[in-house]
Amino acid sequence: MTSTTTGKSELTAEFVNPIISSTISVFEMMLGCTPKRTGLSLKADHLPEHELSAVIGISGKAAGTLVLSLSKSVGIGILDRLVGIATDEINDEVCDAVCELANMIAGSAKAQLEHLEASISIPNIITGKGHTVHYPSNVVPICIAFDSEIGTFTIEAGFSDR
Amino acid sequence: MKVLLVDDSGTMRTIQKRCLSKLGIEDVTEAEDGVQALELFQGGTFDIVLSDWNMPNMDGLQLLKEIRQRNKDIPVIMITTEAERARVVTAIQAGVSDYLVKPFTPDSLKSKLERWVTSNA
Numbered sequence: 001m002t003s004t005t006t007g008k009s010e011l012t013a014e015f016v017n018p019i020i021s022s023t024i025s026v027f028e029m030m031l032g033c034t035p036k037r038t039g040l041s042l043k044a045d046h047l048p049e050h051e052l053s054a055v056i057g058i059s060g061k062a063a064g065t066l067v068l069s070l071s072k073s074v075g076i077g078i079l080d081r082l083v084g085i086a087t088d089e090i091n092d093e094v095c096d097a098v099c100e101l102a103n104m105i106a107g108s109a110k111a112q113l114e115h116l117e118a119s120i121s122i123p124n125i126i127t128g129k130g131h132t133v134h135y136p137s138n139v140v141p142i143c144i145a146f147d148s149e150i151g152t153f154t155i156e157a158g159f160s161d162r
Numbered sequence: 163m164k165v166l167l168v169d170d171s172g173t174m175r176t177i178q179k180r181c182l183s184k185l186g187i188e189d190v191t192e193a194e195d196g197v198q199a200l201e202l203f204q205g206g207t208f209d210i211v212l213s214d215w216n217m218p219n220m221d222g223l224q225l226l227k228e229i230r231q232r233n234k235d236i237p238v239i240m241i242t243t244e245a246e247r248a249r250v251v252t253a254i255q256a257g258v259s260d261y262l263v264k265p266f267t268p269d270s271l272k273s274k275l276e277r278w279v280t281s282n283a
Contacts, residue, residue, distance in 0.1 A: 029265040083176045093172065100171040103216070104265045107243025111263075114246045122170070122218055 011062055011159045012142055015109060016040065019066070019144060019155050022108035026101060027148060031081040038152070039145035046132045049143065049154045050074075052090060053126045054102035055133055058110065060118035064159030065135050066109070068102035070151070077150030090127060099123035105155065136160040163279055164206070165190045168199040168213040168225065169241070174264075178212060178241070181271050185279055196220025200228050208236065210278055215242035215249075223256060230257040237278050241266075 020037055027035045048069035056066045070078075072090055079085050079097040087094060102123050110118040126133065133156070135141050141158035165182060167190050169175050175192050182190055191206065193199035195217040203211070211229060215222035226238055237259040244250075245263040253261060262274045 026265045029267050079173070082173055083180075096171055097173040100173050103171075104243050107216075107245065107264065111243075111245035114248070117248075120216065120243070122216060 011161055012064070012139065012157060014113065015062075015066075015157055015159060016142060016144065018109040018112035019105065019157060022105045022112070023144075023146060023155055025108060026104045030101065030104065031078065031148075031150070033081070033149040035146040035148035035153075037144060038147045039143070041143050041145075043141040043143050043156060043158075046135060046141065047130065048126075048133055048156060049145070051127060051129050051131075052098065053131065053133060054095075054098045054123045055126060056102055056106045056123045057121035058106065058118050058159065059121075061116045062113070062118055062159045062161065063136055064139065064157065065133060065141075066102070066106045066120075067133050067156040068098065068105060068153065069156055070098065070153035074148075074151040074153050081150065095125040099125060163187050163189060163210070164208045165279075166193065166199060166202060166206075166208040166211045167191065168193045168196065168211065168217070168222065170194050170214060170217040174214065174241075178271070178275075181268065181275055182279070184272065185276055187275075187279055196222060196225035196228070199225055203229060204232070211236060211238045212241055212275075213238060215240055215244045215253075223253060226253065226256045226258055239274065239278060241271075 050069045050071045052075050054068040075094045075098050079094045082097050106120045135158035139158040139160050144155045197219045213222040239260045240258050241262045243264045
């Protein structure tokens, strides 16, 4: 669920353009499709938009969380596009492929913010409707929505100063 | 040509193995982290090491340092999301032979691997 609340975090906002360009670049290079950004909003809660979340922690001069949130069908599409493996369920291979994609997006975004001297964690997968993700306290996460040939997905992120 | 391929992502290992196969390289030993890779490295003979950086248990940078203590000549290529200049410099100082940043196109991976596997064949 998203909101148009006007609260803001300058540090989180600094990540918006690097996240967008990194997401487009990763999808183009690794999946052969160009996602289109369809929305940018502030989140009113910590519930990811979709049922499958790849969660990456970021530490350094900025600390926070980046989430690649997508549906089961998009996760399956990512595995298919990356390695040509077809499946109809969320299995370890789908989770691994989604994690790796999230890892590349986070890595590429942080490389554009070198002054933050950030490090990224190993990605984790959370599944199931209604799951929550933790962000630093007092941070309002952003939600960047995309549409692509394999379906819709969001990148959600929130950061605070260290 | 014997390749030690190190990445905690099975997806990435599959992508790289397919690329190596297209170059005629089928003798590929896989490891999921630096600890497993170091054990394999010490127990076997390899011509080239391809390694991720961010992995559990032992990361690729530490693996590189461990390998260099044992073998100064074997090509070690980092294939990683770590793209910042400072990280690349750190890897070079630790003795990395080459560096490929993820994400990559199939062609960029192929040309990078081709350069090393053909020159060391």
